[in-house]
Every structure is written in C-alpha cells, then in structure tokens.
Amino acid sequence: MKITFIGGAQSVTGSCYLFELEEKKFLVDCGMFQGGLTEELLNYESFPFNPSEIEFVILSHAHIDHSGRIPKLYKDGFRGVIFATDATMDLCSIMLPDSAHIQENEIEWKNRKRKREGKEQLLPLYTLEDAENVLKHFRGVKYGQKIQIDKNLSFIFKDAGHMLGSAIVELYIKENDKEYKLVFSGDLGNRNVPILKDPAIIDGCDYLFIESTYGNRLHVDVENKSKKLIDIISTTISNGGKVIIPSFAVGRTQEILYEIAKEISTDSAEAKIIRNVEIFVDSPLATSATTIYKKHIDYFDAEAAMFIKNGIYPLEPPNLKFIKSVDESKWLNEYDKSCIIISSSGMCEAGRIKHHLKHNLWNEKNTVLFVGYQAPNTLGRKILDGQKKVKIFGEEVEVKAKIEYIEAYSGHADKGGLFSWIEQMSEKPKKIFVVHGEKEVQLEFAKELQNQFNTDVIVPARGEMYEIAPEYVAPSERLFSELPPFINLSVLAQIEEIEYELDRLKEGIKNSTISSERLFALNSNLEELRYLLSLVLNDY
CATH class of the missing domain: 3.40.50.10890 (Rossmann fold)
Known part of the structure; x- marks a missing residue:
C-alpha cells in the first residue's frame, strides 16, 4: 500500500492523505489550506491525482481544514462516497455550503476590482451548487461501527473529543494474508472539555499518524x-x-x-x-x-x-x-x-x-x-x-x-495529552508519522516521541509518498514535487506582506512621523532594492 501526504504535512491546515491499495484509491480527509496568500493559492492547485478515480473519502471531522476541499473534489470529477459520523455529516451540511458562499462572495469582490482594471475574471474554488451536490454522497457512520469496504479493507470510527462528531480513524489493511492496523488521530481533543466526551483510548496499532498542533508545549492554566x-x-x-x-x-x-x-x-x-x-x-x-x-x-x-x-x-x-x-x-x-x-x-x-x-x-x-x-x-x-x-x-x-x-x-490536545494518549495504548506503534503541525513544532515533537517510545518517527513533507506493508515502511517516489510551485507561492505571499508594509510606510511619510535619519537610511535601502529588482527583471 502507498500513502501520499497531500496536505497537513509540515503545516497545520489542508489535511489530505491519498491511499493506493492494489487498484483502489481513497482519501482520509480533504481539507482546505488556511492562512495567508500562499495557503489560499494552494487551494487552487489541481489535485495531484484524478478525482474521478477516488472511490471514497474517510472524513475525520467537519472543520474546514479537513473537509473544505471536498466540494472541489466533486467539481473535479469525484462521485464516490464520503464516510463520516452522523454529527459530522449534519455539520458539513451547513459548513460546506457556507464555505462555498464565502468562495463565491470573495471572487465576486475580486472580480469587480479586476473588471475595473480590465483583467480576466476569476472563478471561485467551488460553488454553492458543488457543495450541495457533494452532500448527497455523504454516508453517516456510528462510533464503533465497522465498515467493511472489501475483504482487504475496513475501518472504525472512535470518538476524538475534538468537536461534535470528530473521529479517530482505525484502518485495517490486509495484504498477503497479513493484517495490519493504521490509526489516524484526526484532531485529538483535550480531556475534561465542556460538552464533549474525552478522546477514546485505542488498544494499539502498527502505524500511527498523529496530529501535532500543540506538540511542543503545554496548555497553560x-x-x-x-x-x-x-x-x-x-x-x-x-x-x-x-x-x-x-x-x-x-x-x-x-x-x-x-x-x-x-x-x-x-x-x-x-x-x-x-x-x-x-x-x-x-x-x-x-x-x-x-x-x-x-x-x-x-x-x-x-x-x-x-x-x-x-x-x-x-x-x-x-x-x-x-x-x-x-x-x-x-x-x-x-x-x-x-x-x-x-x-x-x-x-x-x-x-x-x-x-x-x-x-x-x-x-x-x-x-x-x-x-x-x-x-x-x-x-x-x-x-x-x-x-x-x-x-x-x-x-x-x-x-x-x-x-x-x-x-x-484549544480543541487540540497539548504535548502532555498527546503523549498520555499514546502511553495508554496496550500495543505501541512500530512507526509514528507526525502530521498536522507547524514544521518546527513537528520536528521537536518527533524527537521527544522517539526518545520516549524508542520507535522510528517520520515527519513527512507535502508531496512525499511512502510504501507501507505489515513488516516495513519505505519512502517511495514523490507523487508531486513541492518545488517550484511552493516557492512561487511563498514569494507571492512575501510580496503581499511587503505591499502592506509599503502602504504603512507611505502613510508615515505623508504624516511626517518618520525621522529624517530614518528617511536617509530608507532611501539608501530602497535604491539597493531597486537595483536587485532590476537584476531579476532583466532575466525576463
């Protein structure tokens, strides 16, 4: 079996994991990237697979960073089943149309400006119609209910305690007459939070995929x-x-x-x-x-x-x-x-x-x-x-x-909560994949996991693929390269930040709130920046 990390890898948003088992392809989560311009543009990237070939999606919970690109998946050709808890299904029935409404409104606002500037009109990430149509493909599942996809694949949802209906995913795979178990923590909740039950304790697993949003710190007080x-x-x-x-x-x-x-x-x-x-x-x-x-x-x-x-x-x-x-x-x-x-x-x-x-x-x-x-x-x-x-x-x-x-x-367990959850497993995982966290946090968390549980810990990057079998895990060829598209997006995001700072600078100059000494220094820096830009632009 192969797994590719499409999103939620060295980032907190865009959770999406592609599985390929024999001729079968399916996803765990299909979330939206959230944050600045870089993340927004990532949402518009084509999926690095054919959506029409995806047979089903296992959705851990309704938050948009886990569910938000499901309507785009439908728009691009997906017609399979989305398995989710009953509560997640009901929440998606309002959250996905709401997300579509936001997509349409934002594009409408941008297009008014682009029309005035004589620029080409943009299309929304997906429409309200896409969101409403994909909701027809949801199937509600109870906690503890075993869903048998075929003789080699089944899964069970357990309560993750993160939000209403959130689930830990226990995935059972059989290859060469050997069965092994993967567990996706989803977004794991805290204990003793208002309204929700505590996260379920898992017996154990062969391979664990654990979130790491707060993997390097404890919640205070x-x-x-x-x-x-x-x-x-x-x-x-x-x-x-x-x-x-x-x-x-x-x-x-x-x-x-x-x-x-x-x-x-x-x-x-x-x-x-x-x-x-x-x-x-x-x-x-x-x-x-x-x-x-x-x-x-x-x-x-x-x-x-x-x-x-x-x-x-x-x-x-x-x-x-x-x-x-x-x-x-x-x-x-x-x-x-x-x-x-x-x-x-x-x-x-x-x-x-x-x-x-x-x-x-x-x-x-x-x-x-x-x-x-x-x-x-x-x-x-x-x-x-x-x-x-x-x-x-x-x-x-x-x-x-x-x-x-x-x-x-926070709806996320902190470092102590994540460690405690693993410690309570009767059978510890052979390997741990750290997902859904900022890169620096993940690296620190991974090091502590390795020391604590004496097991191999992998921090996969976006686009990386791994072959997983009962006896081993091995890196495979990337399904897609993170570069150069990501660098392009990163540069665009930084330009956006510079434009924002330049607007503030203009106001400061107009209102004479910047000292003459700083203005002289600024003038020198701007001349250097202009020279560097000219070198880059001469290559075009």
Missing part, C-alpha cells in the same frame, strides 16, 4: 480556564467595554456559550454582572450549528447531559441573542452598550468578525479575546502577536483594545 474567561468578561463589562470573541462557529462558540450559561446559573458576583448585558452570536453558521448540537445530545458528556436532564439547555443562556441578517449585524456595529459579541471566523480571515474588529479594536475599553489557535499570516495571529496597527478592508486600524488569549480552550 487549564484548570482555571473557565474562571479566566469569566474574569475577563466581567472585568471588561464593569469597565464599560465590549468583549469581542473571534470564535470558530462550530465547536468553540458552543463551548464558550456553555461556560457562560453555566456561570449565569450560579449566584456569583460575576454572574450578576454578565446577566445584565446582551450576549450576541453574530454568525449564521454558529446559529445553525447550535441547532445541530441539540439534535446530537447523545454525544454530550455527563455534565452537559445532567443540565439537560434538569431542564436547562446549556448552550443558550437567557440573555443570548442570535444575529441573523446583515442589517442586524450592521446595527450591532452601532451598539453603544457593554456586551459580549461572539463572531466568526475564528482566525479573523473572513466573515462578520472583521467588521466587529474594525469598529472595536481602536477602543481601549474593549477586550478582544482569542480562544483558539491562530495560524501564521492570519489577521488573528497579527493581532495576537502584538501588531499595533492592522489593515481591515483596506483601512488601517489602531489596536488599542486589550488583547487576551486563553490557549487552554
């Missing part, structure tokens, strides 16, 4: 994350400010609502403060997702189930309002009272959160609270890294609001 959340909210409200929470519409938003509802049900001083302000969820997707959560309360953990048994639905505090229309969202930008605004996207790259940041970042009374991972090059990462000014919708906005981050709300 996990035991006090709920208290910290409530303290940040109540303090900001007491000071007359707003709390803006960029949050993933599915998973994180429901966790935050749960924590707030849980606090409000008490008689604490903080509860009284929070009860007196409006809580707005400004995300149609989050609104729909919360409805889907109601449908799948059998996935809830014991504490959440107890709330429901006592007649309390823990995802809808009494002072909650779901914002649905665009007009309501615009009205919220003019709302002048203290409040809590939860809006997507979680990394601030698209959606209504960008409007709320534009209208609230400049006010020092407000707090922007991050409760999830921020990928490199995203607007959220720039704010979190302390950038004093950011560009939103072409306008420079000063960052004066207080910036907070509760890393412990």
Whole structure:
C-alpha cells in the first residue's frame, strides 16, 4: 500500500492523505489550506491525482481544514462516497455550503476590482451548487461501527473529543494474508472539555499518524480556564467595554456559550454582572450549528447531559441573542452598550468578525479575546502577536483594545495529552508519522516521541509518498514535487506582506512621523532594492 501526504504535512491546515491499495484509491480527509496568500493559492492547485478515480473519502471531522476541499473534489470529477459520523455529516451540511458562499462572495469582490482594471475574471474554488451536490454522497457512520469496504479493507470510527462528531480513524489493511492496523488521530481533543466526551483510548496499532498542533508545549492554566474567561468578561463589562470573541462557529462558540450559561446559573458576583448585558452570536453558521448540537445530545458528556436532564439547555443562556441578517449585524456595529459579541471566523480571515474588529479594536475599553489557535499570516495571529496597527478592508486600524488569549480552550490536545494518549495504548506503534503541525513544532515533537517510545518517527513533507506493508515502511517516489510551485507561492505571499508594509510606510511619510535619519537610511535601502529588482527583471 502507498500513502501520499497531500496536505497537513509540515503545516497545520489542508489535511489530505491519498491511499493506493492494489487498484483502489481513497482519501482520509480533504481539507482546505488556511492562512495567508500562499495557503489560499494552494487551494487552487489541481489535485495531484484524478478525482474521478477516488472511490471514497474517510472524513475525520467537519472543520474546514479537513473537509473544505471536498466540494472541489466533486467539481473535479469525484462521485464516490464520503464516510463520516452522523454529527459530522449534519455539520458539513451547513459548513460546506457556507464555505462555498464565502468562495463565491470573495471572487465576486475580486472580480469587480479586476473588471475595473480590465483583467480576466476569476472563478471561485467551488460553488454553492458543488457543495450541495457533494452532500448527497455523504454516508453517516456510528462510533464503533465497522465498515467493511472489501475483504482487504475496513475501518472504525472512535470518538476524538475534538468537536461534535470528530473521529479517530482505525484502518485495517490486509495484504498477503497479513493484517495490519493504521490509526489516524484526526484532531485529538483535550480531556475534561465542556460538552464533549474525552478522546477514546485505542488498544494499539502498527502505524500511527498523529496530529501535532500543540506538540511542543503545554496548555497553560487549564484548570482555571473557565474562571479566566469569566474574569475577563466581567472585568471588561464593569469597565464599560465590549468583549469581542473571534470564535470558530462550530465547536468553540458552543463551548464558550456553555461556560457562560453555566456561570449565569450560579449566584456569583460575576454572574450578576454578565446577566445584565446582551450576549450576541453574530454568525449564521454558529446559529445553525447550535441547532445541530441539540439534535446530537447523545454525544454530550455527563455534565452537559445532567443540565439537560434538569431542564436547562446549556448552550443558550437567557440573555443570548442570535444575529441573523446583515442589517442586524450592521446595527450591532452601532451598539453603544457593554456586551459580549461572539463572531466568526475564528482566525479573523473572513466573515462578520472583521467588521466587529474594525469598529472595536481602536477602543481601549474593549477586550478582544482569542480562544483558539491562530495560524501564521492570519489577521488573528497579527493581532495576537502584538501588531499595533492592522489593515481591515483596506483601512488601517489602531489596536488599542486589550488583547487576551486563553490557549487552554484549544480543541487540540497539548504535548502532555498527546503523549498520555499514546502511553495508554496496550500495543505501541512500530512507526509514528507526525502530521498536522507547524514544521518546527513537528520536528521537536518527533524527537521527544522517539526518545520516549524508542520507535522510528517520520515527519513527512507535502508531496512525499511512502510504501507501507505489515513488516516495513519505505519512502517511495514523490507523487508531486513541492518545488517550484511552493516557492512561487511563498514569494507571492512575501510580496503581499511587503505591499502592506509599503502602504504603512507611505502613510508615515505623508504624516511626517518618520525621522529624517530614518528617511536617509530608507532611501539608501530602497535604491539597493531597486537595483536587485532590476537584476531579476532583466532575466525576463
């Protein structure tokens, strides 16, 4: 059997793994690359295989970095089955059309500008019709249900504890009358998180593919994350400010609502403060997702189930309002009272959160609270890294609001959680593949895994192919080269960053905020840059 790492290899997004077993081809996940321009352009690359030859997709969970290119797969010829848990299937029924809507809107905006410039019109990555059509190919699977593809291939889903319906994939392969087992952790959740059950413990496996988002660090102050959340909210409200929470519409938003509802049900001083302000969820997707959560309360953990048994639905505090229309969202930008605004996207790259940041970042009374991972090059990462000014919708906005981050709300297990999960396996893997993480993190994590479990650890790069058999793993020829396309994309991304910095520089020169000494130094550097550019351009 051969496996090729299409995405989620030395990167946190774009998870996609191609399997070739005899004449059969299938995928585990088919996610979208997220981040800056480089990642955006990667989504438009042709698949390095014929989508019509893919028989089926095993989807670990609904997050767009794992599911987001499935409509493109359909658009390019795929007509097979997508296996997913029932909850994942229901969540994809809202998330994939939402993603398509974003693709169409962004291309429409770009095309208006391109039309004015006399440039060729662009096509969206996929359309709403593509997303709706591919949903007909989903098949719901229960946790623990064995799906027998043929005599040599079967799989089982186990609860990953990452989001509603998220799954660990146990893949059973038979070759030359020998059976071996591969396990994909998917995105592995933390223990003791709101609403969700803990990740399932796996008996063991021959080969493990493990995510590594937080593979080199521990979540800080996990035991006090709920208290910290409530303290940040109540303090900001007491000071007359707003709390803006960029949050993933599915998973994180429901966790935050749960924590707030849980606090409000008490008689604490903080509860009284929070009860007196409006809580707005400004995300149609989050609104729909919360409805889907109601449908799948059998996935809830014991504490959440107890709330429901006592007649309390823990995802809808009494002072909650779901914002649905665009007009309501615009009205919220003019709302002048203290409040809590939860809006997507979680990394601030698209959606209504960008409007709320534009209208609230400049006010020092407000707090922007991050409760999830921020990928490199995203607007959220720039704010979190302390950038004093950011560009939103072409306008420079000063960052004066207080910036907070509760890393412990991450849906990903930290280094300790990942190690503990492997330690509890009765049979340790012969080899471990480290996937879904930033390269530096993966290398550090891999070294510690090797030391701890005395086993070979591989950190595959995008495009690398491996031959896997019951007795061995061996590198094979690359299915596609990472270079030069990736270098092209990287250069484009860096040019985009330089253009942004040049815009800031122009404003500084116009407003005379740059000293004469710095201007002389800048002039010299620009002359050198111009010379270097001329050398490159002379080659064309």
